[in-house]
Amino acid sequence: MKIYDIAILGLGTVGGGTYRVIEKEQEQIIKKEGFGINVKKVLALDYSVDIPEEKKAHSIDEIIEDPDIKVVCELIGGKTIAKDFIIKCLKAGKTVVSANKELIAHSWGEIQNAAKESGAGFYFEASVGGGIPILRAVQESLQANTINSIYAIINGTTNYILSDMEDHNRDFDEVLKEAQALGYAEADPTSDIEAFDSTYKLSILSSMAFGVHIPIEKIYREGITRITGQDMQIAHELGMTIKLLAIAKKNGNEVEARVHPTMIPLSHPIASVKGVFNSIYLNGSAVGELMFYGKGAGAFPTASSVVSDIIYAINMDRQHKYADYLDSDNTDVRFSTNWVSGYYLRFSVADRPGVLAKIAGLMGKHNVGIASVIQKGTAGDDVPLIFVTYDTAEEDLNAALTEICLLDEVNEVSASIRVEQ
Amino acid sequence: MKIYDIAILGLGTVGGGTYRVIEKEQEQIIKKEGFGINVKKVLALDYSVDIPEEKKAHSIDEIIEDPDIKVVCELIGGKTIAKDFIIKCLKAGKTVVSANKELIAHSWGEIQNAAKESGAGFYFEASVGGGIPILRAVQESLQANTINSIYAIINGTTNYILSDMEDHNRDFDEVLKEAQALGYAEADPTSDIEAFDSTYKLSILSSMAFGVHIPIEKIYREGITRITGQDMQIAHELGMTIKLLAIAKKNGNEVEARVHPTMIPLSHPIASVKGVFNSIYLNGSAVGELMFYGKGAGAFPTASSVVSDIIYAINMDRQHKYADYLDSDNTDVRFSTNWVSGYYLRFSVADRPGVLAKIAGLMGKHNVGIASVIQKGTAGDDVPLIFVTYDTAEEDLNAALTEICLLDEVNEVSASIRVEQ
Secondary structure: OEEEEEEEEOOOHHHHHHHHHHHHHHHHHHHHHOEEEEEEEEEOOOOOOOOOHHHEOOOHHHHHOOOOEEEEEEOOOOOOHHHHHHHHHHHOOOEEEEOOHHHHHHHHHHHHHHHHHHOOOEEOHHHOOOOOOHHHHHHHOOOOOOEEEEEEEOOHHHHHHHHHHHHHOOOHHHHHHHHHHHOOOOOOOHHHHOOHHHHHHHHHHHHHHHOOOOOHHHOEEOOOOOOOHHHHHHHHHOOEEEEEEEEEEEEOOEEEEEEEEEEEEOOOHHHHOOOOEEEEEEEEOOOEEEEEEEEOOOHHHHHHHHHHHHHHHHHHOOOOOOOHHHOOOOOOOEEOOOOEEEEEEEEEEOOOOOHHHHHHHHHHHOOOOEEEEEEOOOOOOOEEEEEEEOOEEHHHHHHHHHHHHOOOOEEEEEEEEEEOO | OEEEEEEEEOOOHHHHHHHHHHHHHHHHHHHHHOEEEEEEEEEOOOOOOOOOHHHEOOOHHHHHOOOOEEEEEEOOOOOOHHHHHHHHHHHOOOEEEEOOHHHHHHHHHHHHHHHHHHOOOEEOHHHOOOOOOHHHHHHHOOOOOOEEEEEEEOOHHHHHHHHHHHHHOOOHHHHHHHHHHHOOOOOOOHHHHOOHHHHHHHHHHHHHHHOOOOOHHHOEEOOOOOOOHHHHHHHHHOOEEEEEEEEEEEEOOEEEEEEEEEEEEOOOHHHHOOOOEEEEEEEEOOOEEEEEEEEOOOHHHHHHHHHHHHHHHHHHOOOOOOOHHHOOOOOOOEEOOOOEEEEEEEEEEOOOOOHHHHHHHHHHHOOOOEEEEEEOOOOOOOEEEEEEEOOEEHHHHHHHHHHHHOOOOEEEEEEEEEEOO
């Protein structure tokens, strides 16, 4: 029986998990695939997992120069040394498996070119949705579909925070602090709560789903820091909840891609995705609605995808496929920004006669249809007044808001959250 | 650019859908895969879809003898002529794609042997879960996992009926008649409502997930005909719902496989799967909880899987993989029947003093722990008395029920539904 040698770069959460999963599942991999996997070399700064001495590499060259090693797993992460290592390995003809969403979102084309030149493969299932096999599904199961839309919860930290705010009626800051104490959020949570992480993942996922490169610069990004417990509570009163959704839609050559807090009906399949779970909901021309749900992070779920890529790469041998759309300049693709969606708007107003009529009038003037109105609290100079609109073009809404803010009775727009049905 | 010729056998819902999807999605298949698909021949009794004359085959031999045709899609269904056609095609070295769950569940080993002999491929993604790419995920994405358990809603008709009973507080017979009128249930609904269909699908799915052949004869089967509106209502009072679940578990060499109505908490991810949707929820050693959700039937969702298999088969060329566990006699696998689960038990009793104590006493005697008791209605000779038990071994429960039924006060066990948490 054939044993394939591989190398692992980085031995943190995912690297350690990958090493352990390969050890633990060796027997059933051999049973199902007819071959085994041997981690011949590991390159790491810190060997926290118990690794035999002879497996410890002392330089990337030791791995590159080892002709037995056909697949290298880059599990260092970030944009530092990882890219240099990946390019070196690919140029040496070694297939690379990576979970590095930030790097891939930024440098996918460059990395793939290095792979193409040498005929090596480049796989990155673990970069989106952790253990959820969404990229393989898009490539190997949905070939007969034109994918029209994606609605995805692809950041566990923010979903944990929003779920906790929802279930325990708490405010953002309070839950974030607790999440940090529990290790569900980083000491510097910016990448998660400001939605950078989701944006990287949406860039990769939507590019593969649409067969068109969706660069991160073309993705609108808005984090969850301004979501209040009050808005979450009102959402529930309206039969809805608030999720940080990564949304991408393609209609002919027109593409829109955006990550922002979104109100969705509680009856939507992804509304019930709680805590650190991820979920990708998409619509394909033949398959219709399809949803994937699972653990979006963690050592073993992510390792599940990494090891799957290793096995897949071995099975593909030298017949690797490449994302040719990365090379095209996409001149036929139009990235739209005048999106259509409903809006939840919470104004702070002085409760004087006629204020509701004035606001409603300005909305009507700009073609913004009103689905419902909620007036909260008693008279005063700072009373919340909530509108939910029907689907409306972003430009119309902004025009209406500009005029509304000029009204004497309106203190501010306290919240503006897009609504998807 | 290469165009691959294929043939379609059968032009009913799925055959017609497949023909149309190939026509409609040709352009994006070429863009993504670098090759096209041409339906060169169609063999059907009735050409309801508009097919050019020259594509109509007049016999299976015309297809078998055509050297251009590499892949044949068997979409006739059932156990009739389909098997004969499949075997003939495979023996002629043509790869076969099929959606025929009944046939595959019955004759998988025999069909696969014919494929192995000629080196042809045999693919059947569409046989389980319609458009949900669950079989490909098990084979190409979860290789690093020992799959421990599967909980699946894989019959749309019964899920439609149960959802309607749940949402509109109606009884089984009433909803079935309406489902038949609407075309959601067959004129002879036996295969669906008596859970034969789910059993075929669980046999295929669990065999692939566990890497061990789970023949249909080893799967316990119980349909939904005895579920009443009353039980659905009480389930809701208990924070639960009732689904027809296909359940398979593997623990070492011990396997259990069963299809039966099951009470599950409303908070479980599959509890919210409504109407004709399907969902497969599984637990893998590395990935943990994973769920797939989508349309389990219908022309285009099923065609999505069929066309995916065609493309996959073309890409695999002659390197087809086979389920070698079908050849083994599985002597090391033990199929258990003394399953452990909770139970919802509804007794009809005469409301006399001490009846509850007597029943509870007999349960205690046989190690059946009681989680909750509900007594409904007023005094009389036919009063419902409901128990929900903790997890208990099936044999213990049956021993308790046997003694309980001998009590003078107990008229009958009106309902007995397994509970999974």
